[in-house]
Structures are given as structure tokens and as C-alpha cells.
Amino acid sequence: MPREGILVDKPYERLTKEQVELIHQVSMQILTDPGLISFNREAVDILHGHGAAVEPIAGDHQSWQVKIPEQLVLNALDNAPKTVKLGARNPGNTLIMHGDEPRVYFITGSETNIWLDVDFPAYVNKDDPTREIRVPEFKPRRGTVDDLCQSAHVCEHLDMVDGYIRTVNIQDRDITEENKDVNKFFASLNNNTKHFMSGLTSLKQLNNVVRMAELIAGGKKALEDNPIISFITCLVKSPLQFVEDTTDTFIEVCRRELPVAVSSSPQAGTTAPIKEAGIMAQINAEVLAGITLGQLVKPGTPVLYGSVPVRARMDTLSDSYGSVETSQYNIDCAQMARFYGIPNYSTSGVCDTKIPGQQSSIERLFSDIVVAMSGPQYLHCAFGLLDCNSVFCLLQAVLDDAHFKMIKFFLRQPRIDQPEMEAALKQMRAVVATPQKLYISYIRPVLRSGEISGIYPFEGSGEKDDVFELAYEQMKDLLARPVEHIDRETTAKIFEEIPGLLPRLNVYERGS
Amino acid sequence: MQEDVINLIKENVIQGRITKDDEGMDEGMVGQPGVTELVEQALASGVHIRDIITKGLSGGMNVVGQKFEAGEYFIPDMLASAEAVGAAMQILQPRLATSGIKTKGTIVVATVKDDLHDIGKNIVSMLLRGAGYIVKDLGNNIDAQVIVDAVREEKPQFLGLSALLTSTMARMADVIQMLEESGLREQVKVIVGGAPVSEEFAQSIGADGYGADGFQAVAVVEALASDIES
Numbered sequence: 079m080p081r082e083g084i085l086v087d088k089p090y091e092r093l094t095k096e097q098v099e100l101i102h103q104v105s106m107q108i109l110t111d112p113g114l115i116s117f118n119r120e121a122v123d124i125l126h127g128h129g130a131a132v133e134p135i136a137g138d139h140q141s142w143q144v145k146i147p148e149q150l151v152l153n154a155l156d157n158a159p160k161t162v163k164l165g166a167r168n169p170g171n172t173l174i175m176h177g178d179e180p181r182v183y184f185i186t187g188s189e190t191n192i193w194l195d196v197d198f199p200a201y202v203n204k205d206d207p208t209r210e211i212r213v214p215e216f217k218p219r220r221g222t223v224d225d226l227c228q229s230a231h232v233c234e235h236l237d238m239v240d241g242y243i244r245t246v247n248i249q250d251r252d253i254t255e256e257n258k259d260v261n262k263f264f265a266s267l268n269n270n271t272k273h274f275m276s277g278l279t280s281l282k283q284l285n286n287v288v289r290m291a292e293l294i295a296g297g298k299k300a301l302e303d304n305p306i307i308s309f310i311t312c313l314v315k316s317p318l319q320f321v322e323d324t325t326d327t328f329i330e331v332c333r334r335e336l337p338v339a340v341s342s343s344p345q346a347g348t349t350a351p352i353k354e355a356g357i358m359a360q361i362n363a364e365v366l367a368g369i370t371l372g373q374l375v376k377p378g379t380p381v382l383y384g385s386v387p388v389r390a391r392m393d394t395l396s397d398s399y400g401s402v403e404t405s406q407y408n409i410d411c412a413q414m415a416r417f418y419g420i421p422n423y424s425t426s427g428v429c430d431t432k433i434p435g436q437q438s439s440i441e442r443l444f445s446d447i448v449v450a451m452s453g454p455q456y457l458h459c460a461f462g463l464l465d466c467n468s469v470f471c472l473l474q475a476v477l478d479d480a481h482f483k484m485i486k487f488f489l490r491q492p493r494i495d496q497p498e499m500e501a502a503l504k505q506m507r508a509v510v511a512t513p514q515k516l517y518i519s520y521i522r523p524v525l526r527s528g529e530i531s532g533i534y535p536f537e538g539s540g541e542k543d544d545v546f547e548l549a550y551e552q553m554k555d556l557l558a559r560p561v562e563h564i565d566r567e568t569t570a571k572i573f574e575e576i577p578g579l580l581p582r583l584n585v586y587e588r589g590s
Numbered sequence: 591m592q593e594d595v596i597n598l599i600k601e602n603v604i605q606g607r608i609t610k611d612d613e614g615m616d617e618g619m620v621g622q623p624g625v626t627e628l629v630e631q632a633l634a635s636g637v638h639i640r641d642i643i644t645k646g647l648s649g650g651m652n653v654v655g656q657k658f659e660a661g662e663y664f665i666p667d668m669l670a671s672a673e674a675v676g677a678a679m680q681i682l683q684p685r686l687a688t689s690g691i692k693t694k695g696t697i698v699v700a701t702v703k704d705d706l707h708d709i710g711k712n713i714v715s716m717l718l719r720g721a722g723y724i725v726k727d728l729g730n731n732i733d734a735q736v737i738v739d740a741v742r743e744e745k746p747q748f749l750g751l752s753a754l755l756t757s758t759m760a761r762m763a764d765v766i767q768m769l770e771e772s773g774l775r776e777q778v779k780v781i782v783g784g785a786p787v788s789e790e791f792a793q794s795i796g797a798d799g800y801g802a803d804g805f806q807a808v809a810v811v812e813a814l815a816s817d818i819e820s
Contacts, residue, residue, distance in 0.1 A: 513727065514712040519673070521666040522606065523613060 080163075080172040081183065081240050087491045089180040089453030091413045092406060098417050101355075101410075105363040106148045113145035114318045114367055118325035121313075124374050125150075144320070151366050154373035160419045162337055162380040164241065164456075165304035167294060168271035168562070172304070173241055173456070175382075175421035180412075180453020182489070184482050186233055186461040186475070187243025188310075189277070193221040194433065194464065194471035198547060214546040216433045218469060221246035223253065223265050223580060225470075228557060230269035232472055233461065235556040238482035241273040242266060243310070245462060245470045250580075257578030259283035263290055263307065264572065264583055268564050275308045275339065281327050286576050288334060293571050294564055308337035310384065310423070313371070314364040316344035320371075328368065332375040339423040339456070340368035341384030345397055346407070348390045354403070358410050361387050369420070382456055384423040385411035391430070397466045399428035400441035408445075409452040416453070424454030427478065432465040434474045434546065443481055450485050473546065476553045480535050487531045595632045596646045599625055599678070603650025604657075606670025608677045615667070625674040629681050639682055639689045643722065647675045651720060665804075669713065672720020679719060694722040695815055697748035698740050701730035702761035707754035710784060713804045714750060721808050723748075734765045741774050747818060748811055751797075753784040762787075763795035779814045783807055 093101070115135065116122045122142045126132040131145040164173040173183050195217045203209035225246050233239045244266050253261060258279045266274050267290070278284060287307065295301040311328040315321045331338045342364035344350035350357040365383050372379050387407035391398040398404060408424050415422035426449035429441035446459055459482070460467070462475030505520050524530060535552070538544030564572070566586045573579055573587075581587060605614030607624035614620075623631065625647075632642050654671040657663040686693055699715055701708050708730040715725045726744050728737065741749055749769075753759040762782050769775040781799040782792050792800035799814055801807025 514716065516709065516712055518666050518669050518713075522615075522670055525664060525666060 079170060080174045081170070083173070083181045083183040083240060083455075084450075084486045084489045085491070086180040086182060086451060086453040086489050089412070089416075090409065090448065090451040092409050093413050098413060101358050101362055101414060102417065104359040105366055106151065108318070108359060108363040109146040109151060109367060110148070111145065112318065113143055114314070114320055114364075116142045116144050116320035116325070117322040118313075118320045120329055121320045121325050121371055124329075124371060128374050146367060146370060150374075151370050154370040155366075155418050155420070157373040157377040158369055158418075158420055159378060159380050162382060162421050162455075163305065164273040164275070164308055164337055165295070165301075165306045166241075166271060166273045167267065167306055167564070169304065171240070171272040173273055175455035177419035177421050177455070178416060179455075180416065181455060182450050182453060182457050183240035183455060184238050184450075184461075184486075185241040185243055185275070185456055185458045186229075186239055186245055187275070187458045188460075188463070188467060189244055189247045190463060190468050190470040191221060191247050191249065192218045192465070192469040193225045193246055194218050194469050194474075196471065196473050196546070196550060198550070212547065214434075214550075216471065218432075220249045221470070222250045223248045223261055223583065226262060226265045227269050227583075229462070229470065229472060229475070230266045231561050232475065232553060232556045234270040234272065234561050235559055236461070236475065236479040238479045238486060239272065239461060241275065241456070242270045243275045243458060245475070252580060255280050256282070257580075260286050260290065260576050260578045261580055261583065263287045264576075264579055267291075267294060267306070268569075268583065268585070269561050271562055273308070274306065275310055277310050277312075278327050278331075281323065281330060284327065284330055284334075286578070288336070290572055290576050293568055293575065302335070305337050305380075308339070308380075310339040310341055311368075312341045312343060313368050314340075314342050316342060316349035316364060317360060318364060318367075320367070325371075328372065329375050332372045332379040335376055335379050337380040337382070338372065339382040339384040340365055340372060341386055341423060342368070343386035343388065346387070346389040346403065347392075348395055350387070352390075354406060354410070357387055357407060358414070361385060361407070361411065362414050381420065382423040383411070383415035383418065383420045385415070386425045386458075387411065398430055399425075399445070399460075399466050400430035400437075402444075405445040405448050408449045408454070412449070412452040412454040421455040423456045423458055424449060424452075425458050425460070426450065427460035428463045428467050430466055432469060434464070434471055434477065438464060438474065439477075439481075442478065446478075446481060447485055447488070450489060473549055473553055476549045476556070477536070477545070480549075484531065592632075592635060592637045592641070595628060595635060595637060596641055596649075598623070599628045599632065599642060599646030600650040600653070602628060603647055603671050603674050603678075604653050606654075606667060606674055608674045625678050626681060629678045633681075633685075639685055640691055642678070642682065643691070647678055648722065651675055668720075669716050672716045674720075675722070676716065676719030676725075679722065679724070683724065693724055695748060695811075695818075696724040696726065696744060696746040697750055697811065698726045698728060698737070698744055698746045699750035699752070700728035700732040700737050700740075701752045701754075702737075702758055702765065703731060703733050704761065705753050705755055705758035706730050707784075708752070710754070710804070711750070711752040714752070714783065714801070714807045717804045717808050718750075718811065721812070723811065734761065734768050737765050738768045738772055738774065741769065741778050742772070746778060748814065749778045749780045750807065750811075751780065751782045753782075753787065756786045759784065759786050759791065762797070766796050779818070781807060781810055781814070
């Protein structure tokens with residue numbers, strides 16, 4: 079049985095049918111005029127071989143202007159699977175996504191450079207030394223492999239996390255460009271039995287990570303049936319450019335027919351028009367260009383319509399994930415993906431602020447609710463991410479899990495039908511005849527059935543706000559809970575076959 | 591045999607089952623006798639009322655209290671158990687005098703004049719019954735004179751007054767004033783409660799106790815009952 083996610087019965091949609099059609103039409107125009115600039119020769123050859131007009135661009139870097147005809151895009155959209163299965167080490171964590179079904183899965187991610195530690199030092203009141211309070215202090219530092227293991231471990235136990243995207247970039251001294259991919263894949267897969275999606279640092283490592291996945295899944299065929307890993311590639315850099323190296327990676331992933339998110343992340347104001355119409359037409363064109371290339375490489379490659387649109391901050395011109403428009407763009411993209419019937423990789427929950435707190439809660443909860451309501455299938459909802467996607471805090475991820483419990487409960491379909499009404503009428507007739515006239519005795523049958531939403535789990539006592547301390551305690555509890563590691567025999571095979579793995583990641587050899 | 595039925599009473603108090611038709615906490619209990627049927631059965635078998643109350647009913651409520659403290663039980667669970675004990679006490683009440691058992695006490699409760707809110711008062715009543723008190727509930731929007739008359743006739747050890755509005759909470763002071771004028775104030779302990787009421791307000795009107803919620807109300811009554819005994 080796959081994970082349930084949450085089916086949004088009536089997804090929130092901002093665009094009219096006419097607006098959807100218009101975005102589509104303008105995207106088609108964009109793909110032919112101005113088209114895309116490609117810095118990747120192979121992409122040019124593939125597209126040209128299928129009828130795209132190609133012209134070299136004069137300059138220092140080899141690049142080409144590629145004009146993709148509409149029919150090529152429409153054929154690709156026909157070929158792209160409308161249902162995508164993302165497998166998992168634990169088959170019970172499989173995700174099944176239908177492009178036309180707004181069933182939302184909550185996923186972590188993305189990769190940040192900074193890991194935020196938290197401590198609770200005590201402060202004593204100067205005027206009254208008997209009064210002491212503990213205040214959370216956050217300390218940023220570079221992320222490590224050990225941090226990634228901890229993050230994967232905790233996310234394994236967070237109920238609302240349906241799938242795992244690595245949350246922290248591993249920057250240990252012994253991590254190099256050559257061994258980064260194998261170590262980040264192994265650290266994540268060994269500490270988490272949910273689906274694992276990742277980008278690739280070096281294309282040279284693709285064979286190694288795929289082989290690792292085959293060993294874990296039980297062979298090549300087993301990995302095809304249960305794709306426990308998938309990839310995310312930002313092959314199109316905004317505005318409208320096929321990047322050389324990521325496009326190489328994308329083409330190779332498609333050749334292996336492994337699931338891949340075709341992601342584009344334009345920033346309204348800098349790399350895309352500031353107004354909604356412009357950024358929507360552009361991001362749609364960019365994603366469609368990627369999907370088209372992928373389906374030409376290997377028709378039927380499972381792809382996700384990947385959207386990470388943001389608005390620029392006006393004070394720094396950096397990404398403003400906390401801006402309201404960012405949520406609007408993502409909601410629009412969910413609707414566009416549904417229009418094409420392709421599952422949507424969407425974004426919510428990243429905040430602009432650097433540390434957990436009120437701003438963080440407001441920004442992330444706002445976008446998490448509204449974007450989830452739009453029904454994207456693969457909601458890369460930034461568990462624990464702060465500072466515009468550059469900081470990860472495990473404590474924040476634990477807090478986010480509680481938010482998502484509320485959101486998931488909120489999105490449940492109303493249960494109003496004849497049997498429910500008959501039961502309610504029966505209760506009313508019974509209760510009005512009693513002296514107390516209270517329905518309390520009818521609570522009990524539903525009290526533990528999951529039909530009543532829970533109390534906020536980090537509620538403090540009395541006048542004190544204990545949220546961070548209570549969440550921290552839960553974080554420690556989750557870390558103390560064991561996870562199901564890859565078995566000893568498979569681990570031994572992986573360490574034997576895959577070069578570059580750090581010996582300290584082998585849980586069976588530690589201390590020996 | 592007698593121990594068995596007492597244990598069953600205790601277990602069914604914990605389950606919060608009044609009759610055989612109630613579901614309780616665990617699966618498959620519907621159809622098995624609940625607290626009221628078991629109390630009748632115990633009486634028919636000659637079990638002493640004292641054992642029914644102390645070992646069965648109070649014993650069960652003690653466990654329920656522990657489960658509530660541990661976060662295993664919620665208020666609806668507590669109330670279900672309290673109602674089961676209240677229903678059992680209704681059966682036992684006529685026999686208490688003849689069996690020589692002193693009740694824990696009687697409490698008259700009412701929501702004061704011009705106030706129609708009675709949820710809190712009803713919950714307090716259920717909890718007090720569950721704790722073994724005899725509760726005379728006068729209802730809501732009750733005139734001060736009616737409350738004073740009830741104190742005179744029922745001779746309760748306690749009077750519980752409830753108000754939910756800042757505009758009606760002053761009626762509590764009126765009731766206490768009338769009790770004093772009628773010479774009844776010394777024979778009854780007055781406990782007040784309700785959303786706008788506070789400990790300070792209770793003291794300012796000369797009440798004997800204040801309960802911030804149902805559980806505190808029961809605790810206050812228990813504490814005052816100890817004072818009366820000592």
C-alpha cells in the first residue's frame with residue numbers, strides 16, 4: 079500500500095480556464111520566439127533532430143538559439159507518463175502520483191549549506207537572581223555528513239514527511255566533488271526508508287548512485303519496479319537557457335528512465351518578468367522545454383513538472399520565498415501541471431527569516447496552507463528550511479511536522495452524508511431529553527478514532543511559551559529512536575562496490 | 591464471588607459504562623452488564639454498600655484520576671466515569687441511611703438569576719456526583735430567594751453558584767447576603783465559579799471557595815469537607 083498523502087477534494091485554483099489556455103499559448107510562442115539558448119550541445123542535437131530550428135550564437139561560449147515547435151511539445155506531453163510512482167526502501171512509503179488527482183505528499187528539501195544548532199542557555203534576572211529563564215540560541219555552521227544522517231533519521235520518524243530530499247549540503251574536509259554524491263545518497267538512504275530524491279553534484283557519479291540503489295532495491299529490475307531514488311535537475315536556468323552540465327545529467331537520467339523532476343526557478347523581477355503573467359508564461363515554457371527534451375531522449379521517462387518560482391526581495395534582490403506572490407506563482411503552477419496531467423513538484427514553506435520564531439512560523443505556515451490547498455502532488459515543502467533556502471534547522475523541521483498535521487487535517491473532505499445526519503439527529507433527540515443537555519458522552523467513540531484534531535503538541539504551561547523547548551525534547555526523542563538501516567550484507571556489498579564511501583558511515587564497522 | 595462483582599464495578603467505572611448498552615473504552619463490551627446492573631447484582635448478592643462504594647466506585651474513580659493525570663484519559667472519559675458513579679449512587683442513595691453509611695455530603699448548585707449559561711455548572715455537577723456527593727441541581731437563571739429556600743429545605747453542606755457574565759456575577763454576592771440575612775450562612779459553605787469569576791472576587795463577596803474549573807471545584811469541595819469533619 080502506498081502512502082496516503084492527502085487528497086484535496088476541491089483544489090484551490092486562481093486561474094480561469096481562459097487564463098490557463100493563455101499561459102499555455104504564450105509559452106508555446108516563447109518556445110519559438112525567442113526560444114531557448116542552449117549551452118548544451120547534445121540537447122541541441124536531440125532537439126534539432128526532431129525538428130527544432132537551431133542557430134549558433136556568436137560569442138565566447140558555445141551556445142545555440144533553439145526554437146522548439148509546438149507539435150514537438152504536444153507530442154512530449156502525450157508521451158510523458160500521467161502517473162508517476164516513486165518507490166521506497168520500505169514499500170509502505172511508496173508514493174503514487176496521478177497528474178489529474180490533487181493528492182498532496184509532503185516532502186523535505188532542499189539542500190542548504192548551513193546547519194543551525196540550537197541551545198538553551200539560562201539567563202538570570204539582574205534585579206532578582208532567583209528568577210531564571212532559558213532562551214533558545216541558534217548557532218549556524220557548515221553542514222556535515224553526520225548532520226545529513228541526523229536529518230534523514232529524524233525525518234524518518236516525522237509522520238507528515240512522505241518523502242525525503244536531502245536537507246543539508248555535506249561539507250566535511252574529506253568530502254570532495256568526486257565522493258559527495260555517493261556519500262549523500264548513502265547517508266540519506268541508510269537513515270531513511272522513505273523515497274529519496276536528490277540532485278547530482280557530478281555526472282561521473284550517476285552510475286555509482288544508481289548501482290547503489292540497485293543493490294538496495296534488489297537488482298536492476300527491482301529498481302525499475304521500485305524506484306527508491308529519483309533526481310531533480312534544474313536543466314533550464316532562467317531566463318530560458320539550457321545549462322551545459324545539468325542538462326547532461328538530465329539526459330543521462332532520462333536514458334536510465336529513472337523518475338526526474340524538471341525544475342525551473344525563475345525569480346520575478348530579475349530572471350523573469352516582475353508581473354504574474356510574465357513569470358507564469360516563462361516558467362511554464364521552461365518546464366515544458368525540459369519535459370520535451372526528456373521525452374525525446376526516452377519517451378515515457380517519468381517526469382515531474384517542477385516549479386520553484388519566487389519573487390525577488392526589493393531590498394536585496396535575493397529570493398523572497400516568504401513573499402505572498404511566491405505562493406501565488408506556485409498555486410498557478412500546480413494548476414498548469416494539472417492542465418497537462420503531469421504530477422507537480424511544488425514549493426512551499428521556505429521563509430525569509432534566518433532563525434525559527436514568529437516570522438518563520440507566519441511565512442511558512444501561510445505558504446504551506448495555501449499551496450497545499452492547490453493540490454500539488456509532490457510538495458517540496460521545506461521542512462526546517464530558513465533564510466531563503468540557505469539554512470536548515472532540525473528543530474524547525476520538528477515544528478513544521480506539527481504544522482502539517484494541522485494542514486493535513488484541515489484538508490480532509492467533509493463527512494456529511496445521510497448516515498452521519500441520522501446519527502446526529504438520534505443524538506439530538508436523546509440529549510435534549512436529558513437534564514444536562516450535553517453531547518459530551520458522544521465524544522468518546524470518536525475521541526481516539528482520529529476524527530478529532532489534536533492539541534498543539536508544543537503547548538506550554540500557564541503563561542510560559544515552551545514551544546521551542548518542547549520541540550527540542552521531541553527532536554531528541556526522535557533521534558534516540560532507532561531507524562531501520564540497510565542490512566549488513568547489502569551494506570558490505572555497497573562498500574565493496576561503490577568507491578568513495580566514508581568508512582564512518584558503515585554502522586556495522588563502527589568502532590571495530 | 592463478592593470480590594468479582596466489586597472488581598467488575600470498578601472496571602466498568604474505569605470504562606465509563608453506565609448500562610450494558612454502553613460501549614466503554616475497550617472493544618466488545620456492549621451487552622455486558624454496566625455499573626448500574628452490576629450494583630443491582632451486588633446488592634442482590636449481599637455485598638455491603640460500603641464495599642460497593644469504597645472498593646468499586648471510588649476505587650474505579652481513583653484509577654480514572656490517575657489515567658487523567660497521566661494524559662491517558664481526557665475530560666469526556668472522566669465525565670463518563672463520573673456519570674457511571676452518579677448513576678450507581680442514585681441506586682444506593684435510598685439504602686445509605688439504613689446501612690449506617692454517612693454520605694460525603696449534599697451540594698445545591700445553581701446558575702444565578704439572569705444567566706442562562708449552564709454547561710460549566712452541569713459538568714461540575716457530574717464530577718461531584720462521580721466523587722460521591724449528592725447533588726441538587728436547581729438549574730439556571732435561578733432567583734436568589736429560590737436558592738436560599740433550597741438551602742433551608744435541603745440543608746446541604748455546600749452551595750455551588752455559577753455565572754458566566756460579568757453582569758450576573760454580582761448576583762452571587764446577593765445570594766450570600768440573603769443567606770446571612772436568613773441566618774443560614776453559617777450552615778453552608780459557598781463555592782463560586784464561572785469564566786469571569788476569580789479567587790479575588792470570591793474572597794471579596796465572602797465566598798468560602800473558588801473553582802477555576804470542574805476539577806478544581808471538586809478539589810475545593812473535598813478540602814472544605816475535610817475542614818468540616820475536623
